[in-house]
Amino acid sequence: MTGDDEGDGVYERDRNYLTTRITADGRDGYPVEPGRYRLIIARACPWANRAAIVRRLMGLEDVLSLGIAGPVHDERSWSFHLDPGGRDPVLGIERLQEAFFRRRAGYPRGITVPALVDVPTGAVVTNDFERITLDLGSQWAAHQREGAPDLYPERWRDEIDDVADAVYRDVNNGVYQCGFAGDQRAYEEAYRRLWERLDLLEERLSGRRYLVGDTITEADVRLFPTLARFDAVYHGHFKCNRQKLTELPALWGYARDLFQTPGFGDTIDFEQIKAHYYVVHNHINPTGIVPLGPDPRGWLAPHGREELGGRPFGDGTPPGPPPPAERVPSLV
Structure with missing residues (x-):
């Protein structure tokens, strides 16, 4: 939580996210590939809840795995305390912070969910919650289930x-x-x-x-x-x-x-x-x-x-x- 520059008590959300996109054509260096990425959410978080919903509606469960951080964390970020051994079973990390640091050492901004992680490198691709849902509904079209709805009709x-x-x-x-x-x-x-x-x-x-x-x-x-x-x-x-x-x-x-x-x-x-x-x-x-x-x-x-x-x-x-x-x- 941070205030604005005038210190007038208004809560200002930091919206400077990692905006790299996972796209069908791989224009940002991250092409859509079944099994390559892991969506990290927390059941507690409303911003992550959106991504969980769209992944379900699109039927992407078999091509985009889901990691679930627990509801309680400290200043070091969301942790996987609900998983056996306190580690995400795919990424092998205790805290989501580790995946952000693999993308950018000492990452200085909020460690937020949802986050899409590149499994081979263990690094976060994006935590841009608005873009994530739009891209799951469009860029992943080749892998969506039959009957997936159009959530963003032109x-x-x-x-x-x-x-x-x-x-x-x-x-x-x-x-x-x-x-x-x-x-x-x-x-x-x-x-x-x-x-x-x-x-x-x-x-x-x-x-x-x-x-x-x-x-x-x-x-x-x-x-x-x-x-x-x-x-x-x-x-x-x-x-x-x-x-x-x-x-x-x-x-x-x-x-x-x-x-x-x-x-x-x-x-x-x-x-x-x-x-x-x-x-x-x-x-x-x-x-x-x-x-x-x-x-x-x-x-x-x-x-x-x-x-x-x-x-x-x-x-x-x-x-x-x-x-x-x-x-x-x-x-x-």
Whole structure:
């Protein structure tokens, strides 16, 4: 967490990522190759959650392996403390930091997930979370499953970009600007922007099933991870507490609809989410006590959103179940 240059208490996210791309033509020196790369995520992280969702929707499990960092880490970065021996079984490293250092010695910026790692060299290729999902949906087309949906249809791209930009600014990052605000004024400004945007989204989704068009798009992939964490973490821990998600009928129905769609809810682990935020953010929660609630079983309640029409996967089909090693705990 860092403040801006004026020191006015506003949380500014460092978005200087490794922007090297993995592409079909290998223009950046990293061509798409089955088995060559490993996607590192953490179940706790909303930014990584997006990549996990798109990998599932595209059916890339057999060509892009998945490493899962545990929810608790120290200043040295995400660690693989859930794996046998505390090491990623493919990369052989204890902390994601090691893969960043193999790309650039003493890498000075945030060690973030998602990260795509070149397995032969053990070095991170990119941690540019926005580009990763777009490229998984396009550059990896030759290896996607039959029936993979188009999450970024050309005719809707301008609208998807506009909606996604507003969601990032006011909601995805907005909850962090509330939670990590350095003073009252910065917090209140972020809080107002967050709720103004959530009110607009509530209105938008009251008459349509998805954010853009009549199918799931990149815009929905970007909003869902924040909504999934809202009542469990952001409402209390980040002081985003005007209302709970469960008190917003359209957004709550929309979130449940996506949660119950293959590829979305099957990437969510509420226990790991809570463990990360409440333990790692000890400047906010110094006791390290992790709340037992809320009861997550409400996510499985009927949502009725089918009445609004829409086709979740467009002309595509749902993905199959996740591989056994990637399954998250059941809510029932």
